[in-house]
Amino acid sequence: MKILALSGALRRASVNTALLRAAAMLAPAGVTVDVRTLHGIPLYDGDVEAEGIPAAVTTLREAIRAADALLIATPEYNNSMPGVLKNGLDWLSRPSGEGGKLFGGKPTALVGATPGGFGTVQAQDALLSVLRAFGNDFWMGGRLMVSKAGTVFDADGQLVDDKVRAQLQQFVAGFVGFVHKRST
Ligand SMILES: Cc1cc2nc3c(=O)[nH]c(=O)nc-3n(C[C@H](O)[C@H](O)[C@H](O)COP(=O)(O)O)c2cc1C
Structure with a gap:
């Protein structure tokens, strides 16, 4: 199973990117987690779109399309959510109708x-209302909201909090179970 893990931070x-890297380390056997960011995606501008979808958007779109699931x-x-993330999702939803095609049922x-x-x-x-517009198949079975992240990660971005590590592992396992169930 391939999970595309998209960070809303640059x-x-x-x-947040550190959290996804930790998720990749904790994923069950047979599951790959490909961590991506939104670097290189310009501000959405209809004039830029008219000249062609930027390469960074197309690359990310193909990676999402190829993935079994999205985190x-x-x-x-x-x-x-940060404007950077909303902007990235806005680009991925273009041209009109592409959001539903790319994310619908994902x-x-x-x-x-x-x-x-x-x-x-x-x-x-806030992000949920955007996913509703796209028709993502949203996993409602778990929530992970990491507070006080300054003490959860060390200066190198390593997850050093055992409780959060256990929560993350459980979250990823639950999500993987959901994805498996859908495909059987
Ligand atoms: C413009 C701005 C607004 C912020 N607003 C909030 C907020 O509403 N709630 C919150 O918990 N943290 C807020 N923060 C702090 C961010 O959670 C913090 O900068 C965090 O480390 C950003 O995530 P990152 O480490 O993945 O870049 C804000 C930070 C910035 C730059």
Whole structure:
């Protein structure tokens, strides 16, 4: 099984990208987790689109299409998802109708991490309304909202909190079970 893991953060030291890297390490045997970011995707502009979909968008689109499932890690900015992530999803939804074609029925799960105390709950909720527009097959069986991420990851982005590691492992296993069940 191939899971495309998309980080909504661009920072090199992003705790959300670190969370996805940790998920890749903890995935069950036979499951590969390919961590991607939104680097290189310009701001959505209809004039740019008219000249052609940017290569970074096409590359990411093909990777998502080829994956069995999608795992998104979203930071929380001002009680919502970062503009970078929404912008990436907006590009992936173009030309019109492409969002449903690409994401419709795609097994999808959300996670998020923040140094704050509320674990990206509002960013994840905001992202849900976008997934509803695309028709993703959203996994409702688990939630992972990592608070106080400053102590959960060390300076090298390694997950050093045993409780969160166990939660992440359980989350990934649950999602993988969901994806397996759909395909049998
Ligand atoms: C513009 C901006 C707004 C933010 N708003 C929130 C917020 O509403 N809730 C929250 O928990 N953290 C907020 N933060 C802090 C982010 O959670 C923190 O920067 C986090 O490390 C970003 O994720 P990353 O490490 O994956 O880049 C905000 C950060 C920025 C830059």
